[in-house]
Amino acid sequence: MSLNNxxxxxxxxxxxxxxxxxxxDYFNLKFKTPGLLTSSNxxxxxxxxxxxxxxxxxxxxxxxxxxxxxxxxxxxxxxxxIDHYNGGFAMNQTELFDDRLNLLxxxxxxxxxxxxxxxxxxxxxxxxxxxxxxxxPEYAALYKVKKDVSAFVTYSKxxxxxxxxxxxxxxxDAVEDTGYDIGVKxxxxxSRVSSTISYYDEKRSHLATPDTAKQLATGNSxxxxxxxxxxxxxxxxxxxxxxxxxxxxxxxxxxxxxxxYTASPDPTVLNQxxxxxxxxxxxxxNRYDIKNGTLKGFYVAGGCRYxxxxxxxxxxxxxxxNNVLMVPSYVVWDATVxxxxxxxxxxxxxxxxxxxxxxxLYREGIDAAWAxxxxxFFSLRYxx
Numbered sequence: 001m002s003l004n005n006x007x008x009x010x011x012x013x014x015x016x017x018x019x020x021x022x023x024x025d026y027f028n029l030k031f032k033t034p035g036l037l038t039s040s041n042x043x044x045x046x047x048x049x050x051x052x053x054x055x056x057x058x059x060x061x062x063x064x065x066x067x068x069x070x071x072x073x074x075x076x077x078x079x080x081x082i083d084h085y086n087g088g089f090a091m092n093q094t095e096l097f098d099d100r101l102n103l104l105x106x107x108x109x110x111x112x113x114x115x116x117x118x119x120x121x122x123x124x125x126x127x128x129x130x131x132x133x134x135x136x137p138e139y140a141a142l143y144k145v146k147k148d149v150s151a152f153v154t155y156s157k158x159x160x161x162x163x164x165x166x167x168x169x170x171x172x173d174a175v176e177d178t179g180y181d182i183g184v185k186x187x188x189x190x191s192r193v194s195s196t197i198s199y200y201d202e203k204r205s206h207l208a209t210p211d212t213a214k215q216l217a218t219g220n221s222x223x224x225x226x227x228x229x230x231x232x233x234x235x236x237x238x239x240x241x242x243x244x245x246x247x248x249x250x251x252x253x254x255x256x257x258x259x260x261y262t263a264s265p266d267p268t269v270l271n272q273x274x275x276x277x278x279x280x281x282x283x284x285x286n287r288y289d290i291k292n293g294t295l296k297g298f299y300v301a302g303g304c305r306y307x308x309x310x311x312x313x314x315x316x317x318x319x320x321x322n323n324v325l326m327v328p329s330y331v332v333w334d335a336t337v338x339x340x341x342x343x344x345x346x347x348x349x350x351x352x353x354x355x356x357x358x359x360x361l362y363r364e365g366i367d368a369a370w371a372x373x374x375x376x377f378f379s380l381r382y383x384x
Contacts, residue, residue: 007023112174280307299339
Protein backbone atom coordinates (compact mmCIF):
# COMPACT_ATOMS: atom_id res chain seq x y z
CA MET A 1 0.00 0.00 0.00
CA SER A 2 1.27 3.47 -0.82
CA LEU A 3 -0.08 6.95 -0.11
CA ASN A 4 1.22 10.41 -0.91
CA ASN A 5 -0.20 13.88 -0.50
CA UNK A 6 0.93 17.46 -0.96
CA UNK A 7 -0.51 20.81 0.14
CA UNK A 8 0.47 24.04 -1.64
CA UNK A 9 0.07 27.53 -0.06
CA UNK A 10 0.88 30.71 -1.98
CA UNK A 11 1.35 33.89 0.06
CA UNK A 12 3.17 37.26 0.15
CA UNK A 13 5.71 38.07 2.84
CA UNK A 14 7.73 41.30 3.21
CA UNK A 15 7.24 42.17 -0.44
CA UNK A 16 8.16 38.71 -1.75
CA UNK A 17 6.01 36.00 -3.31
CA UNK A 18 6.23 32.59 -1.68
CA UNK A 19 5.00 29.10 -2.50
CA UNK A 20 5.09 26.64 0.40
CA UNK A 21 4.70 22.92 -0.24
CA UNK A 22 4.18 20.44 2.59
CA UNK A 23 3.67 16.75 1.96
CA UNK A 24 4.07 13.16 3.06
CA ASP A 25 5.02 9.90 1.31
CA TYR A 26 4.08 6.54 2.80
CA PHE A 27 4.27 2.92 1.73
CA ASN A 28 3.99 -0.44 3.45
CA LEU A 29 4.93 -3.56 1.47
CA LYS A 30 4.71 -7.20 2.54
CA PHE A 31 6.59 -9.90 0.65
CA LYS A 32 5.78 -13.59 1.07
CA THR A 33 8.47 -16.02 -0.09
CA PRO A 34 7.74 -19.78 -0.01
CA GLY A 35 10.58 -22.14 0.89
CA LEU A 36 11.50 -24.89 3.30
CA LEU A 37 13.13 -25.19 6.71
CA THR A 38 16.30 -27.28 6.40
CA SER A 39 17.60 -29.74 9.00
CA SER A 40 20.02 -27.06 10.21
CA ASN A 41 17.10 -24.66 10.83
CA UNK A 42 17.97 -22.34 7.94
CA UNK A 43 15.51 -20.98 5.40
CA UNK A 44 15.89 -22.34 1.86
CA UNK A 45 14.36 -20.08 -0.77
CA UNK A 46 12.60 -22.18 -3.40
CA UNK A 47 11.19 -19.49 -5.68
CA UNK A 48 12.41 -18.30 -9.08
CA UNK A 49 11.29 -15.01 -10.57
CA UNK A 50 9.61 -14.64 -13.94
CA UNK A 51 12.84 -13.30 -15.45
CA UNK A 52 15.19 -15.92 -13.98
CA UNK A 53 17.72 -17.35 -16.47
CA UNK A 54 19.21 -20.66 -15.32
CA UNK A 55 22.90 -21.44 -15.67
CA UNK A 56 24.52 -24.87 -15.27
CA UNK A 57 25.48 -24.07 -11.66
CA UNK A 58 21.96 -22.87 -10.89
CA UNK A 59 20.50 -26.00 -12.47
CA UNK A 60 22.64 -28.04 -10.05
CA UNK A 61 21.28 -25.95 -7.20
CA UNK A 62 17.75 -26.60 -8.41
CA UNK A 63 18.49 -30.35 -8.47
CA UNK A 64 19.78 -30.08 -4.90
CA UNK A 65 16.58 -28.35 -3.82
CA UNK A 66 14.55 -31.03 -5.60
CA UNK A 67 16.55 -33.67 -3.69
CA UNK A 68 15.64 -31.98 -0.39
CA UNK A 69 12.00 -31.81 -1.44
CA UNK A 70 12.11 -35.54 -2.26
CA UNK A 71 12.74 -36.27 1.43
CA UNK A 72 9.14 -35.32 2.12
CA UNK A 73 9.55 -31.63 2.83
CA UNK A 74 7.59 -29.21 0.63
CA UNK A 75 7.82 -25.49 0.07
CA UNK A 76 5.28 -24.72 2.79
CA UNK A 77 7.57 -22.77 5.12
CA UNK A 78 7.08 -19.07 4.42
CA UNK A 79 9.22 -15.99 4.99
CA UNK A 80 7.44 -12.65 5.44
CA UNK A 81 9.32 -9.38 4.90
CA ILE A 82 7.63 -6.07 5.72
CA ASP A 83 9.11 -2.83 4.35
CA HIS A 84 7.81 0.38 5.87
CA TYR A 85 8.65 3.91 4.70
CA ASN A 86 7.37 7.27 5.86
CA GLY A 87 8.84 10.55 4.61
CA GLY A 88 7.65 14.12 5.10
CA PHE A 89 8.88 17.29 3.46
CA ALA A 90 8.44 21.07 3.68
CA MET A 91 9.77 23.25 0.83
CA ASN A 92 9.35 26.97 0.23
CA GLN A 93 10.05 28.94 -2.94
CA THR A 94 10.71 32.69 -2.65
CA GLU A 95 10.69 35.09 -5.61
CA LEU A 96 12.99 38.14 -5.35
CA PHE A 97 13.90 41.14 -7.52
CA ASP A 98 10.77 41.03 -9.68
CA ASP A 99 11.06 37.26 -10.10
CA ARG A 100 14.63 37.41 -11.43
CA LEU A 101 15.92 35.38 -8.48
CA ASN A 102 14.10 32.31 -7.16
CA LEU A 103 15.22 30.54 -3.99
CA LEU A 104 14.09 27.07 -2.95
CA UNK A 105 14.83 25.73 0.52
CA UNK A 106 13.47 23.12 2.84
CA UNK A 107 13.92 19.83 4.66
CA UNK A 108 12.89 16.19 4.28
CA UNK A 109 12.43 13.67 7.08
CA UNK A 110 12.91 9.96 6.36
CA UNK A 111 12.03 6.93 8.45
CA UNK A 112 12.27 3.42 7.00
CA UNK A 113 12.33 -0.05 8.50
CA UNK A 114 12.27 -3.71 7.52
CA UNK A 115 11.13 -6.63 9.65
CA UNK A 116 11.32 -10.34 8.78
CA UNK A 117 9.29 -13.19 10.24
CA UNK A 118 8.61 -16.85 9.39
CA UNK A 119 5.80 -19.36 9.60
CA UNK A 120 7.38 -20.47 12.87
CA UNK A 121 10.85 -20.35 14.38
CA UNK A 122 13.54 -19.88 15.43
CA UNK A 123 15.45 -19.71 12.11
CA UNK A 124 19.25 -19.65 11.92
CA UNK A 125 20.52 -16.60 10.03
CA UNK A 126 17.19 -14.78 10.18
CA UNK A 127 17.62 -11.10 9.19
CA UNK A 128 17.71 -8.73 12.12
CA UNK A 129 15.22 -5.82 12.11
CA UNK A 130 16.71 -2.74 10.45
CA UNK A 131 15.76 0.91 10.66
CA UNK A 132 17.07 4.23 9.40
CA UNK A 133 15.84 7.74 10.01
CA UNK A 134 17.03 11.30 9.67
CA UNK A 135 16.34 14.83 8.45
CA UNK A 136 18.14 16.22 5.42
CA PRO A 137 18.24 19.67 3.73
CA GLU A 138 17.70 20.79 0.15
CA TYR A 139 18.57 24.17 -1.38
CA ALA A 140 18.36 25.64 -4.87
CA ALA A 141 18.70 29.01 -6.58
CA LEU A 142 17.76 30.14 -10.10
CA TYR A 143 18.76 33.53 -11.54
CA LYS A 144 17.34 34.89 -14.80
CA VAL A 145 20.34 36.32 -16.65
CA LYS A 146 18.06 37.31 -19.55
CA LYS A 147 14.42 36.77 -20.33
CA ASP A 148 15.13 33.42 -21.95
CA VAL A 149 18.36 32.36 -20.18
CA SER A 150 18.75 31.33 -16.52
CA ALA A 151 21.55 29.96 -14.37
CA PHE A 152 20.87 27.59 -11.48
CA VAL A 153 22.53 25.64 -8.69
CA THR A 154 21.11 22.94 -6.41
CA TYR A 155 22.35 21.13 -3.30
CA SER A 156 20.67 18.19 -1.59
CA LYS A 157 21.32 15.45 0.93
CA UNK A 158 19.30 12.25 1.21
CA UNK A 159 19.16 9.04 3.24
CA UNK A 160 18.46 5.82 1.31
CA UNK A 161 17.45 2.64 3.18
CA UNK A 162 19.17 -0.49 1.86
CA UNK A 163 16.69 -3.16 3.04
CA UNK A 164 19.37 -5.85 2.58
CA UNK A 165 21.23 -8.18 4.95
CA UNK A 166 24.25 -10.46 4.78
CA UNK A 167 24.16 -14.25 5.15
CA UNK A 168 24.20 -13.97 8.96
CA UNK A 169 21.29 -11.51 8.99
CA UNK A 170 23.33 -8.34 9.61
CA UNK A 171 21.53 -5.34 8.00
CA UNK A 172 23.35 -3.05 5.59
CA ASP A 173 23.73 0.57 6.63
CA ALA A 174 21.55 3.25 5.10
CA VAL A 175 23.34 5.10 2.30
CA GLU A 176 23.93 8.85 2.67
CA ASP A 177 23.93 10.78 -0.62
CA THR A 178 25.18 14.37 -0.97
CA GLY A 179 25.29 16.14 -4.30
CA TYR A 180 25.07 19.38 -6.22
CA ASP A 181 24.20 20.49 -9.77
CA ILE A 182 25.14 23.69 -11.57
CA GLY A 183 23.87 24.60 -14.99
CA VAL A 184 21.99 26.79 -17.48
CA LYS A 185 18.39 26.77 -18.69
CA UNK A 186 17.05 28.35 -21.87
CA UNK A 187 13.51 29.05 -23.11
CA UNK A 188 13.54 30.26 -26.72
CA UNK A 189 10.83 31.10 -29.29
CA UNK A 190 8.21 31.83 -26.62
CA SER A 191 9.34 28.71 -24.73
CA ARG A 192 8.59 26.44 -27.69
CA VAL A 193 12.22 25.33 -27.52
CA SER A 194 13.66 24.86 -24.02
CA SER A 195 16.84 23.18 -22.87
CA THR A 196 18.96 22.46 -19.81
CA ILE A 197 22.60 21.55 -19.48
CA SER A 198 24.23 20.89 -16.13
CA TYR A 199 27.27 19.45 -14.36
CA TYR A 200 26.70 17.21 -11.35
CA ASP A 201 28.85 15.87 -8.53
CA GLU A 202 27.52 13.20 -6.18
CA LYS A 203 29.14 11.64 -3.09
CA ARG A 204 27.77 8.50 -1.44
CA SER A 205 28.88 7.05 1.90
CA HIS A 206 28.12 3.98 4.07
CA LEU A 207 28.20 1.73 1.00
CA ALA A 208 28.58 -2.05 1.17
CA THR A 209 30.71 -4.02 -1.32
CA PRO A 210 30.84 -7.83 -1.71
CA ASP A 211 33.38 -9.71 0.45
CA THR A 212 34.24 -12.28 -2.21
CA ALA A 213 37.03 -13.95 -0.18
CA LYS A 214 34.70 -14.69 2.74
CA GLN A 215 31.98 -15.93 0.40
CA LEU A 216 34.41 -18.36 -1.28
CA ALA A 217 35.91 -19.47 2.04
CA THR A 218 32.56 -20.18 3.72
CA GLY A 219 30.59 -21.26 0.68
CA ASN A 220 27.84 -18.88 1.79
CA SER A 221 26.69 -15.55 0.41
CA UNK A 222 26.24 -12.70 0.57
CA UNK A 223 28.91 -11.21 2.82
CA UNK A 224 29.99 -7.57 2.63
CA UNK A 225 32.63 -5.02 3.48
CA UNK A 226 31.00 -2.05 5.20
CA UNK A 227 31.88 1.64 5.17
CA UNK A 228 32.85 2.27 1.54
CA UNK A 229 32.38 5.66 -0.15
CA UNK A 230 32.09 6.67 -3.81
CA UNK A 231 31.93 9.75 -6.02
CA UNK A 232 30.33 10.32 -9.44
CA UNK A 233 30.70 13.28 -11.79
CA UNK A 234 29.07 13.93 -15.12
CA UNK A 235 27.04 16.16 -17.40
CA UNK A 236 23.34 16.04 -18.27
CA UNK A 237 21.36 17.77 -20.99
CA UNK A 238 17.77 17.80 -22.21
CA UNK A 239 15.95 19.45 -25.10
CA UNK A 240 12.18 20.03 -25.20
CA UNK A 241 10.69 21.08 -28.53
CA UNK A 242 7.03 21.90 -29.11
CA UNK A 243 6.73 20.91 -32.77
CA UNK A 244 3.11 22.08 -32.99
CA UNK A 245 0.70 23.17 -30.27
CA UNK A 246 -0.24 19.61 -29.34
CA UNK A 247 2.93 17.69 -30.25
CA UNK A 248 6.15 17.78 -28.22
CA UNK A 249 9.49 16.03 -28.41
CA UNK A 250 11.82 15.54 -25.43
CA UNK A 251 15.40 14.31 -25.76
CA UNK A 252 17.60 13.63 -22.73
CA UNK A 253 21.30 12.76 -22.52
CA UNK A 254 23.71 12.02 -19.69
CA UNK A 255 27.44 11.34 -19.87
CA UNK A 256 29.49 9.90 -17.03
CA UNK A 257 32.83 11.70 -16.58
CA UNK A 258 34.09 9.72 -13.60
CA UNK A 259 32.79 7.28 -11.03
CA UNK A 260 34.92 5.43 -8.50
CA TYR A 261 35.21 4.18 -4.94
CA THR A 262 37.03 6.83 -2.91
CA ALA A 263 37.18 4.83 0.32
CA SER A 264 36.86 1.15 1.15
CA PRO A 265 38.11 -1.38 3.72
CA ASP A 266 38.67 -3.67 0.73
CA PRO A 267 41.89 -2.54 -1.03
CA THR A 268 40.90 -4.31 -4.27
CA VAL A 269 37.90 -1.98 -4.62
CA LEU A 270 39.57 1.35 -3.80
CA ASN A 271 39.68 3.68 -6.85
CA GLN A 272 37.89 1.09 -8.99
CA UNK A 273 34.93 2.22 -11.17
CA UNK A 274 31.39 1.70 -9.88
CA UNK A 275 29.28 -1.06 -11.33
CA UNK A 276 26.08 -0.53 -13.27
CA UNK A 277 26.98 3.00 -14.47
CA UNK A 278 26.78 3.38 -18.28
CA UNK A 279 29.05 5.94 -19.89
CA UNK A 280 26.14 7.28 -21.95
CA UNK A 281 22.37 7.18 -21.46
CA UNK A 282 19.82 8.64 -23.93
CA UNK A 283 16.04 9.02 -23.75
CA UNK A 284 13.69 10.11 -26.57
CA UNK A 285 10.02 10.80 -25.83
CA ASN A 286 7.14 12.06 -28.01
CA ARG A 287 3.72 13.19 -26.80
CA TYR A 288 0.65 14.07 -28.88
CA ASP A 289 -2.45 15.63 -27.26
CA ILE A 290 -5.83 15.45 -28.99
CA LYS A 291 -7.54 18.80 -28.41
CA ASN A 292 -10.51 18.61 -30.80
CA GLY A 293 -13.19 16.18 -31.89
CA THR A 294 -14.72 13.18 -30.14
CA LEU A 295 -11.33 12.08 -28.75
CA LYS A 296 -10.61 15.45 -27.12
CA GLY A 297 -8.78 14.95 -23.82
CA PHE A 298 -6.88 11.85 -24.91
CA TYR A 299 -3.12 11.83 -25.43
CA VAL A 300 -0.61 9.26 -26.67
CA ALA A 301 3.11 9.15 -25.99
CA GLY A 302 6.04 6.89 -26.74
CA GLY A 303 9.78 6.71 -26.95
CA CYS A 304 12.89 4.74 -26.19
CA ARG A 305 15.74 4.44 -23.71
CA TYR A 306 19.31 3.69 -24.79
CA UNK A 307 22.10 2.65 -22.42
CA UNK A 308 25.69 2.05 -23.41
CA UNK A 309 27.48 -0.96 -21.93
CA UNK A 310 28.25 -0.84 -18.21
CA UNK A 311 30.50 -2.65 -15.77
CA UNK A 312 28.97 -5.37 -13.61
CA UNK A 313 29.45 -4.36 -9.99
CA UNK A 314 29.01 -7.76 -8.32
CA UNK A 315 31.05 -10.10 -10.52
CA UNK A 316 33.86 -12.06 -8.88
CA UNK A 317 36.45 -10.81 -11.36
CA UNK A 318 35.35 -7.18 -11.33
CA UNK A 319 37.98 -6.12 -8.81
CA UNK A 320 40.67 -6.73 -11.42
CA UNK A 321 40.75 -3.80 -13.85
CA ASN A 322 42.26 -6.10 -16.52
CA ASN A 323 39.47 -8.66 -16.31
CA VAL A 324 36.04 -7.04 -16.13
CA LEU A 325 32.59 -8.41 -16.86
CA MET A 326 30.51 -5.92 -18.89
CA VAL A 327 26.73 -5.61 -19.23
CA PRO A 328 25.74 -5.15 -22.91
CA SER A 329 24.12 -1.98 -24.23
CA TYR A 330 20.38 -1.99 -24.91
CA VAL A 331 17.47 -0.06 -26.43
CA VAL A 332 14.00 -0.39 -24.86
CA TRP A 333 10.70 1.15 -26.01
CA ASP A 334 7.90 2.48 -23.77
CA ALA A 335 4.40 3.85 -24.54
CA THR A 336 1.54 5.66 -22.79
CA VAL A 337 -2.15 6.35 -23.47
CA UNK A 338 -4.01 8.78 -21.23
CA UNK A 339 -7.21 10.76 -20.82
CA UNK A 340 -7.63 14.08 -19.00
CA UNK A 341 -11.03 15.21 -17.81
CA UNK A 342 -11.22 18.80 -16.55
CA UNK A 343 -13.80 21.00 -14.85
CA UNK A 344 -13.43 24.56 -13.54
CA UNK A 345 -11.98 23.41 -10.21
CA UNK A 346 -10.60 19.92 -10.69
CA UNK A 347 -9.08 17.44 -13.12
CA UNK A 348 -8.88 13.66 -13.36
CA UNK A 349 -6.16 11.90 -15.35
CA UNK A 350 -6.36 8.21 -16.27
CA UNK A 351 -3.15 6.70 -17.64
CA UNK A 352 -2.18 3.34 -19.14
CA UNK A 353 1.61 2.87 -19.27
CA UNK A 354 3.45 0.04 -21.01
CA UNK A 355 7.14 -0.42 -20.19
CA UNK A 356 9.36 -2.53 -22.44
CA UNK A 357 6.71 -2.68 -25.18
CA UNK A 358 8.49 -5.34 -27.27
CA UNK A 359 9.30 -7.48 -24.21
CA UNK A 360 13.04 -7.28 -24.82
CA LEU A 361 15.36 -9.43 -22.73
CA TYR A 362 18.22 -7.33 -21.29
CA ARG A 363 20.24 -6.74 -18.14
CA GLU A 364 20.57 -3.56 -16.08
CA GLY A 365 21.67 -2.23 -12.70
CA ILE A 366 24.70 -2.67 -10.49
CA ASP A 367 24.25 -6.45 -10.26
CA ALA A 368 23.43 -6.95 -13.97
CA ALA A 369 20.10 -8.52 -13.05
CA TRP A 370 17.56 -9.36 -15.75
CA ALA A 371 15.34 -6.35 -16.29
CA UNK A 372 11.56 -6.76 -15.94
CA UNK A 373 9.65 -8.06 -18.95
CA UNK A 374 6.79 -6.07 -20.47
CA UNK A 375 4.93 -4.31 -17.66
CA UNK A 376 1.53 -2.61 -17.83
CA PHE A 377 0.42 0.02 -15.29
CA PHE A 378 -2.92 1.79 -14.86
CA SER A 379 -3.18 4.89 -12.70
CA LEU A 380 -5.71 7.57 -11.72
CA ARG A 381 -4.74 11.05 -10.55
CA TYR A 382 -7.14 13.55 -9.03
CA UNK A 383 -6.22 17.26 -8.72
CA UNK A 384 -8.29 19.95 -7.07
